[in-house]
Structures are given as structure tokens and as C-alpha cells.
Amino acid sequence: MSSQSTSETVAIIGGGPAGLRAAELISAAGISCVLYDSMPSVGRKFLVAGKSGLNLTKDEDLDTFISYYGGSHNGQFDLQRWASIIKEFDNKMIREWAEGLGITTFTANSGKVFPEAMKAAPLLRRWVHKLREQGVNFRMRHKLASIAPAEKEQGYKLTFTSPLDERTSYNHRYVVLAMGGASWPQTGSDGAWRDILDQQQVCYQTLQADNCGWMHPWNDEFLKIAEGKPLKNIHLSCGDQKVTGEVMITKYGLEGSAIYQIGRTLRSLPKAYIEIDLKPTFTHDQLVAKMGGKQHGLLREAKYRWKLSPQAMALIKHQYKHTNDVNLLATQIKACRIDLDSPRPIDEVISTSGGICWSELNEQLMLNKLPGIFACGEMIDWEAPTGGYLMQGCFASGTRVGKSIIQMSAEE
Numbered sequence: 403m404s405s406q407s408t409s410e411t412v413a414i415i416g417g418g419p420a421g422l423r424a425a426e427l428i429s430a431a432g433i434s435c436v437l438y439d440s441m442p443s444v445g446r447k448f449l450v451a452g453k454s455g456l457n458l459t460k461d462e463d464l465d466t467f468i469s470y471y472g473g474s475h476n477g478q479f480d481l482q483r484w485a486s487i488i489k490e491f492d493n494k495m496i497r498e499w500a501e502g503l504g505i506t507t508f509t510a511n512s513g514k515v516f517p518e519a520m521k522a523a524p525l526l527r528r529w530v531h532k533l534r535e536q537g538v539n540f541r542m543r544h545k546l547a548s549i550a551p552a553e554k555e556q557g558y559k560l561t562f563t564s565p566l567d568e569r570t571s572y573n574h575r576y577v578v579l580a581m582g583g584a585s586w587p588q589t590g591s592d593g594a595w596r597d598i599l600d601q602q603q604v605c606y607q608t609l610q611a612d613n614c615g616w617m618h619p620w621n622d623e624f625l626k627i628a629e630g631k632p633l634k635n636i637h638l639s640c641g642d643q644k645v646t647g648e649v650m651i652t653k654y655g656l657e658g659s660a661i662y663q664i665g666r667t668l669r670s671l672p673k674a675y676i677e678i679d680l681k682p683t684f685t686h687d688q689l690v691a692k693m694g695g696k697q698h699g700l701l702r703e704a705k706y707r708w709k710l711s712p713q714a715m716a717l718i719k720h721q722y723k724h725t726n727d728v729n730l731l732a733t734q735i736k737a738c739r740i741d742l743d744s745p746r747p748i749d750e751v752i753s754t755s756g757g758i759c760w761s762e763l764n765e766q767l768m769l770n771k772l773p774g775i776f777a778c779g780e781m782i783d784w785e786a787p788t789g790g791y792l793m794q795g796c797f798a799s800g801t802r803v804g805k806s807i808i809q810m811s812a813e814e
């Protein structure tokens with residue numbers, strides 16, 4: 403084991419969007435910094451996000467945009483505090499930033515904003531090039547294992563392990579923790595930082611699967627008709643929450659944006675369930691009237707009279723006993739109940755909820771128990787549905803941390 407003191411003032415741990423953004427600001431201010439990552443290269447989850455086009459943000463009124471964020475109850479998420487972070491680097495600024503790297507963005511019909519090339523790689527390449535030019539040092543294959551106070555100087559001694567399990571330590575005045583959540587661990591975000599925070603008695607909320615599919619056991623007959631098919635233009639409700647959108651029927655249950663949006667509510671229930679309104683544009687009474695007094699073969703008739711898709715009809719057949727009562731059938735169509743077993747395994751979900759509790763962080767996103775150590779990105783206890791909100795939250799919190807370190811080091 404070698405112990406070394408380095409000249410870089412700031413150590414950034416984690417090369418996702420949050421860490422890269424902090425490095426960008428800090429290095430632009432002329433403060434020396436090094437970015438460590440356990441993987442051979444940075445931005446692996448960012449590149450994975452690029453496979454679906456890299457939804458950077460959403461083009462909508464800022465107050466509406468901010469209202470999509472939340473956090474776990476005990477993590478003491480404070481929307482006002484979070485709003486001040488997002489406003490520091492908002493959904494317009496992120497587009498200007500991409501333009502600054504020569505990447506043009508466009509707004510899709512949904513309001514989601516993507517790079518024109520619908521890829522993350524060109525953006526990441528230019529970003530890393532800019533950081534190198536600004537003097538950021540990259541130390542890859544360095545996995546943070548522990549944090550201790552530096553001996554004889556201000557700051558912290560960070561100990562890293564290499565893939566061959568060699569240990570190396572470096573001292574730094576300031577540290578930025580940007581190690582992400584715990585989904586897609588093959589990208590490097592494995593949530594192992596929880597052990598490090600345990601050693602320091604920094605509290606965090608349990609990391610849980612978010613923006614993910616939920617399990618429900620379908621029978622073979624249903625899957626033959628409905629697997630891989632969407633239920634479109636539906637209303638989906640759970641408790642008090644109601645969302646519009648679509649879900650995809652999969653072998654194991656349900657996926658899709660509508661179910662991602664109600665993840666927090668589903669996780670809060672002792673027994674998760676949803677109710678789907680398969681025909682939200684018609685009232686119950688309108689559906690009954692459209693059946694024109696028919697008393698037999700109602701589901702077959704529903705195909706024409708209610709324009710039900712084959713998968714929607716199969717769903718009703720799967721969930722309920724056959725009925726010739728038109729009132730009952732209309733009730734089932736307006737509120738088709740599906741009990742859900744559990745979310746998909748954390749390894750394969752888009753993001754994780756939970757993370758460092760807000761009570762551990764001050765306004766600058768510095769850990770109260772470890773002055774000089776900051777946190778940003780998905781490892782803090784905030785959450786949001788898909789739609790560009792996640793990326794925006796990482797960029798904005800990375801910006802807050804970058805600015806905080808610049809300010810603190812100027813005051814020293």
C-alpha cells in the first residue's frame with residue numbers, strides 16, 4: 403500500500419454527468435482537480451442512456467418541471483431547496499450548455515429534449531475533451547474504498563482499490579462524491595458507497611428500484627395474445643394518483659412510462675395494485691349506452707362498439723370471470739384492477755430512489771459531518787420519473803457542488 407499526497411485540490415469520485423459537471427466548473431475556475439472512477443472510462447451509464455436517444459431534459463414551464471421531483475419521506479426532501487438547485491442550472495441552460503459543445507438539441511412532440519443525433523457518445527467525447535483541456539486529471543480503475551482525515555494537513559485521505567486489489571491513497575482538500583445510484587451495476591454504479599458512508603455514520607435512505615416495470619403473473623393464453631403489446635391512451639390510477647399514458651405488457655408483468663410515474667405511490671402501499679381505465683374518453687353510462695341493449699357475447703361486441711384492442715379484451719378475460727352484465731363489464735373496463743407483486747430487480751431498472759438524506763447536507767450540498775466533502779447526482783435522496791428529469795437533476799446538483807467549492811476555496 404502506497405500513501406501519497408497529490409497536488410490536486412479537489413477529488414471528484416465518479417464520472418457520471420453529476421461528477422463531470424462539477425469537474426467542468428471547478429477546473430474552469432482554475433482549481434486543480436482529479437476525477438477518479440472505478441471503471442476504465444467515464445460516463446458508462448450516460449452512454450447507456452444514449453441508446454434510447456439521451457433525453458437530456460424536458461421543454462416545459464420551470465414550475466411544472468420542478469413539480470415532478472420528490473424524495474422518500476424520511477429523507478426529508480424539500481421541494482423548495484431542490485427548486486433552488488434546479489434553477490441554478492435549468493432546462494434552458496442545459497440546452498445552451500450542449501450547444502456550447504457543438505451539440506444541437508431538439509424538442510420532440512412529447513416535450514422531451516434530445517441531441518439531434520439521438521446519441522450520447524459525441525456529446526461525451528467533446529465534454530471529456532474539454533475537461534482535459536481545462537486540466538482535469540482522470541484516474542480510472544480507482545474504486546473509492548475509504549475516507550479518513552488527512553494527516554498533518556487539511557482535507558481527507560482517500561483510499562482506492564484497483565481491479566487487482568492494490569490499494570493506493572491520496573490526500574485532497576475537497577472531495578465530491580458523485581457515485582450514482584445502484585441500477586445497472588455493470589456501468590460502475592453499484593451502490594457500494596453505502597459501506598463508506600456507514601463507516602462515517604452518514605445516513606442514507608435505502609436504495610430502491612425506481613422507473614421500472616412491476617411483476618404480475620400472466621397465464622400463457624393471455625401472453626399469446628398480449629405479450630409485447632401496449633395498452634395505449636389509458637388512465638392509470640393507484641391510491642390518489644392518476645396518470646395518463648401507456649403501459650407495455652411483458653412476459654413478467656408491466657413496463658412503461660405510466661407505471662414509472664406512479665412508482666413512489668406503488669412502493670408506499672402494503673400491497674401494490676393499479677386500476678386501469680381502458681376507455682377514459684367515455685363515461686361508464688356512455689359505454690353502457692353504446693352496447694345498445696345487447697345481453698350476450700358482450701366482450702365480442704365490445705371490440706366493435708367500444709373499439710377495444712385485442713390485448714385490452716384479453717386483459718379483461720384474464721382478470722375477470724365472463725359476464726353478460728353490461729354494467730359490470732363497463733365497470734371492469736373503467737377500473738380494471740391488477741395486483742402487482744414487486745418491482746423488477748434493481749440491477750435492470752432505470753434509476754434508484756433513496757440515497758443520502760437531506761438532513762446530512764447543507765445548502766452547498768456539503769456533508770455536515772464531513773466538512774469539505776460534497777455530494778451530487780443520483781446518490782442523494784431525490785427521485786423523478788423518466789422524461790429528462792433525472793439527467794437535469796444530476797447536472798444541476800453537480801453545478802451547485804462545483805459553485806460551492808469555487809466559493810469556499812476563494813474564501814480560504
Ligand SMILES: Cc1cc2nc3c(=O)[nH]c(=O)nc-3n(C[C@H](O)[C@H](O)[C@H](O)COP(=O)(O)OP(=O)(O)OC[C@H]3O[C@@H](n4cnc5c(N)ncnc54)[C@H](O)[C@@H]3O)c2cc1C
Pocket residue numbers: 415416417418419420421438439440441444445446447448450451452454455456457458459544545546547580581582583585586589590591592593594595751752753778779780781789790791792793794796
Ligand atoms: C437504461 C437507462 C436509460 C436512461 N435514460 C435516461 C434518459 O434518457 N434521461 C435521463 O434523464 N436519465 C436517464 N437515465 C438515468 C441517468 O443515466 C442517471 O440518473 C445518471 O446517469 C446518474 O448520474 P450520476 O452522475 O449521479 O451517476 P452515474 O451516471 O451512475 O455515474 C456514477 C459513476 O461513479 C462511478 N463509481 C461508482 N462507485 C464508485 C467508487 N466506489 N469509486 C469510484 N467510482 C465509482 C461509476 O463507475 C460511474 O461512472 C437512464 C438510465 C438507464 C440505466
